[in-house]
Amino acid sequence: MTHDLEQTIALIERTPKVLNTLLRDLPDEWTMRNEGEKTFSAYDVVGHLIHGELTDWLPRARRILESGESKPFDRFDRFAQERESKGKSLPQLLDEFARLRAESIRQLRALNLQPKDLERKGKHQVLGTVTLSQLLATWAAHDLTHLHQLSRVMAHQYRESVGPWTKFLGVMQCAGHSE
Amino acid sequence: MTHDLEQTIALIERTPKVLNTLLRDLPDEWTMRNEGEKTFSAYDVVGHLIHGELTDWLPRARRILESGESKPFDRFDRFAQERESKGKSLPQLLDEFARLRAESIRQLRALNLQPKDLERKGKHQVLGTVTLSQLLATWAAHDLTHLHQLSRVMAHQYRESVGPWTKFLGVMQCAGHSE
Numbered sequence: 254m255t256h257d258l259e260q261t262i263a264l265i266e267r268t269p270k271v272l273n274t275l276l277r278d279l280p281d282e283w284t285m286r287n288e289g290e291k292t293f294s295a296y297d298v299v300g301h302l303i304h305g306e307l308t309d310w311l312p313r314a315r316r317i318l319e320s321g322e323s324k325p326f327d328r329f330d331r332f333a334q335e336r337e338s339k340g341k342s343l344p345q346l347l348d349e350f351a352r353l354r355a356e357s358i359r360q361l362r363a364l365n366l367q368p369k370d371l372e373r374k375g376k377h378q379v380l381g382t383v384t385l386s387q388l389l390a391t392w393a394a395h396d397l398t399h400l401h402q403l404s405r406v407m408a409h410q411y412r413e414s415v416g417p418w419t420k421f422l423g424v425m426q427c428a429g430h431s432e
Numbered sequence: 433m434t435h436d437l438e439q440t441i442a443l444i445e446r447t448p449k450v451l452n453t454l455l456r457d458l459p460d461e462w463t464m465r466n467e468g469e470k471t472f473s474a475y476d477v478v479g480h481l482i483h484g485e486l487t488d489w490l491p492r493a494r495r496i497l498e499s500g501e502s503k504p505f506d507r508f509d510r511f512a513q514e515r516e517s518k519g520k521s522l523p524q525l526l527d528e529f530a531r532l533r534a535e536s537i538r539q540l541r542a543l544n545l546q547p548k549d550l551e552r553k554g555k556h557q558v559l560g561t562v563t564l565s566q567l568l569a570t571w572a573a574h575d576l577t578h579l580h581q582l583s584r585v586m587a588h589q590y591r592e593s594v595g596p597w598t599k600f601l602g603v604m605q606c607a608g609h610s611e
Binding site: 256257259260263264267270271274275278279280282283377380381383384386387388390391393394395397398400401402404405407408411414415416417418420421422423424425427 | 435436438439442443446450453459461462556562563565567569570572573574576579580583584586587594595596599600602603
């Protein structure tokens with residue numbers, strides 16, 4: 254499957270609705286618990302996605318279009334949500350993420366990117382040279398990595414409750430892969 | 433987190449809506465592709481969940497309540513959807529799953545299970561003695577294992593497109609754990 258911008262948009266525009274459908278009004282036992290020290294709860298994941306809207310995807314796309322490889326991306330703070338989500342409820346975060354993502358997609362469409370734009374290159378501080386196409390594909394895959402993560406984090410809360418079935422449930426064997 | 437029936441219901445009643453929000457009208461490149469031979473696409477996952485509604489969760493709960501450990505559960509066919517989904521579109525499967533799940537929850541509530549019922553025991557052909565509580569907790573965890581799976585299967589479709597970012601995306605490292 255080669256990268257197709259419309260397919261990417263079809264996925265990323267659904268993510269806020271998917272998280273809203275899954276998480277809003279779900280008991281805190283599912284949404285506020287994590288997998289242990291320095292791990293994310295579902296609540297943390299939504300805050301992390303908000304931070305991505307503000308500092309990662311569109312800002313990095315603009316950096317590529319404006320500066321190419323001459324100016325590397327700013328570093329992304331994976332734990333920014335510890336500060337930025339403070340005092341906010343999960344429904345507030347879900348609303349904020351939906352609003353920001355809708356605005357990101359509006360701005361992405363307004364860039365009216367052509368195939369030759371997608372091949373333009375930028376510089377990642379650790380990964381080196383990357384293309385705009387790879388950045389936008391990663392936007393979609395990053396949504397999926399966090400859907401993957403939060404389904405695992407939630408399943409973890411029932412690790413004891415499922416008893417012997419734990420061995421048949423793939424999600425219970427997932428070690429997290431440092432996402 | 434001990435097993436709480438209302439928390440289980442809160443989760444399982446959301447699953448059809450979550451899948452509908454994520455998958456309906458999404459390009460086939462996301463929903464119809466799998467990870468290779470004998471693996472599930474998102475389409476296959478929905479068919480598998482339908483088969484679970486028909487043969488697994490409520491039927492096994494009833495078996496426990498009616499026969500205890502004297503009559504083991506019937507075996508579950510993990511590949512039944514290859515036959516049963518034939519000729520059906522993904523939207524049809526999503527509708528069918530939503531209808532069946534809503535009916536399952538209606539019947540589950542009608543059982544009016546009390547704490548002592550949840551401790552009743554049944555017999556799994558492979559796992560041996562299990563409790564009704566463990567079966568119902570597994571219903572929720574099984575939904576999550578397939579949300580975990582389909583986010584991985586979908587991310588897999590962008591494995592090449594994300595380029596060097598693949599190493600930062602936990603979902604790309606997930607080997608599947610035989611779910």
